[in-house]
Amino acid sequence: MFDLAPVSLWLEDYSALRLLFERWRDLGVTDLRRHLTEDRTRIEECSAVLRVIKVNQRTLSLFDARDLAHLVDNLSLVFRDDMLGSHLEELVRLWDGNTDFFSNTVNYTLAGRRLDIQLSGSILPGYEANWSRVLIAIEDVTDREVARAKLAVSEAYARGLFEHSPVSLWAEDFRGVKRLLDEARRQGIQDFPVFTDVHPVFVQQCLSEVHVLDVNRQTLDLFAAPDKATLLRRLGDVFRANMLNHFREQLIDLWNGKLFQQREVVNYTLDGGELHLLMQFSVLPGHESDWGLVQVALTDITARKRAEAYLEFLGKHDVLTKLYNRSFYNDEINRIERKNIYPVTVMIADLNGLKAANDSLGHAAGDSLLSRMGEVLQKAVDRQSYAARIGGDEFAILMPGADERDGAAMIDTIDRMIEINNQFHSESILSFSMGVATSRPGERLEALLKRADEEMYKAKRAFQALQASDEAAL
Template identity: 65%
Template sequence: DMLHTHIEELLQVWEGKHEFSSHSVNYTLSGKRLDIQLNARILPGYEDSWERVLLAVENVTERETARRKLTHSEDYARGLFEYSPISLWVEDFSAVKRLFGDLRQIGIKDFRVFTDVHPEFVERCMQEIRVIDVNQQTLTMFHAPDKQTLLSRLSEVFRDDMRPHFNEQLSELWHGNLFHQREVVNYALNGEQLHVHLQFSVFPGHEQDWDLVLVSLTDITARKKAEAYLEFLGKHDELTKLHNRAFMVDEMNRLERKGPFPVSIIMADLNGLKDVNDQLGHAAGDALLRRIGEVLGKAADRPVHAARIGGDEFAILMPATDERGAVAMMENIQSLIDINNQYYSGSPLSLSMGSATSQHGERLEATVQRADALMYEDKRSYYAKTPGNERRQNSPE
């Protein structure tokens, strides 16, 4: 272990120095390692021959052992930071702390009201944050090739949907909450939207100036997409992408409570679905249902809602719509069906429809029944005009 430092000592005297020093290693006769600080001087009068050299050896084993332990701890902590499976950011919020101090000095008490009136303050706080370091998972999550690139393009990461979340974060800090967490939106450098769970913590010992802050970001984008899909399935029919019966029932209950009235309802039934399923197979029948989903989805702009409430049964809820509006909607649907049939070969789309408008004090369920009765009259008329379908005139699909 002594060889390397001994070479360094020889280099010093080779260069003509009469003094040299080094951190080196010696061993006791029992084999125990000693870390030493060696200081040497060629004594006066022996500069030419080097026959007398004074060596001072100090045992620094304890100090070097402590230093090695400290280095090991630092390397361990750095490794935990760099290779953590979640995104870690070390940031400096001291400028934000000073801005808060300025607001308090001019007498601002209600921070939320202040930021509502001065949204530019939130923007300025975002710009004042200094990112000190990020770890490897951060680069992976945000599609950054290196730290320098990410730090130079932070305006692409923190933007748009981030601002309201950041305003909430500032409000937490304003009220002295130095540890908080929430779900926020960031953006990767490739433009991909990231849903993340953010945890914010001011480092112990830095509570007065916020110059050292740790922010951890856990990517929950997949979970959010799954939640959104499950929420979609809870309110929509997967095949047609229209709303489902459960949504229709909830929406009818809401309209009964809050309106706006009058409410018109169209009940519709897809003609000939059973024949298509029997003759061409259920894949062809599903294709018809998807097409009717396209038509009704196009016709039903908010606040109008279209729903598939059964195999081939559909309903359109129209708040603040009278009888004329309902008739106009059915005419529009028929026009869209005619256009759709021009673009698809094979089985044509055909809907039987009936509409009713809620009367004063009438339950919407009764309105549905009246619209349903009119729809079946239209269906009987359709089958009466269609050769070979007489057996269907008095029975629903």
């Protein structure tokens, strides 16, 4: 049985080691670990007194030895380098009175090949007093350790890709979501979009079943989180507002079997900042049946969305006054006429004194007047009305659905706003010439705008006459 055993077996004599231990004890050694660590040659001294009595055939083939003598004569090639550390632990265990020991260590064949081994040894019954018979079994676990090392490298590589990805990565568990969707199918739900529209609480319930398993470093930076625990504890601050609408769309795609999704969403940082994100959602391979592992990648597109919003703003607004521009004004007139909205009130306003300000004080002073006029008109109009800069110093307010009284009220509001504005800018007085008109039954908008324009010019001529009179009096 010894010779034919499928593992390497060694029968050894440790009696000289026991005598060496007794001598050290007589010399006052109480802590063998410290004694051996202080001088590593003492470990080699212990190994040198061990005597190999017999090995089996598996041992000879494993260590590339011709016979026992060949093996014993070259034990220094077998037990070296990495083995000393584990051998120290075996010696300490025997010193402490144990009759067996176990370790994972390294040996070498006589040809120099490294062996990862699992070693177990035991003092045979009846030999506890002198340790003259110790049986050692060695199992070659090199393939297992190589596979484990490769797995560790692979895991480290995957973890590195996850942790250092330049985009925010989330590992999530969607099994609870799948259970709820499957249950909805069993209950006979067919039109899932209508179902979620009628039962928004179901969407909220599904969201509560999403479990975040891990996030990477970029996620913490993106969401202004000091650590993972804080982020996971405050997910309610991240996923709020319109998030449920985005999640509902995500559920509809999952209901329809779409396990990879891409859409733009809005989340929030822990300090309240708004984030526009491109979300890429994927059920990872091997988890299609239960959705137990899902990866969500979030790319920050906030800067792009802001640029798009600004470009859209520029397409409809005047940069200086922040009011709508001539293009928007024309489009709105066409819309009002197409929809045949009645009544419609239009106010045309001209900024008084712009040329004089530019000539005497410079264009910066003129721009300041235009900017102040924009402030006044923005505060004066409500959500149903539109204020636009339609020329250099000419402005218009479109008031769909407004009658004469609304027009008169608008002029009063603007007059009050001008008075307040001038209190803060006494060095430069803001003044408008305004004309207002309300549409008549069957009247085209072109005619309405012409009447409002004529009213503005009447006010402009009256202002100029008064200004000339004041100058003549001086």
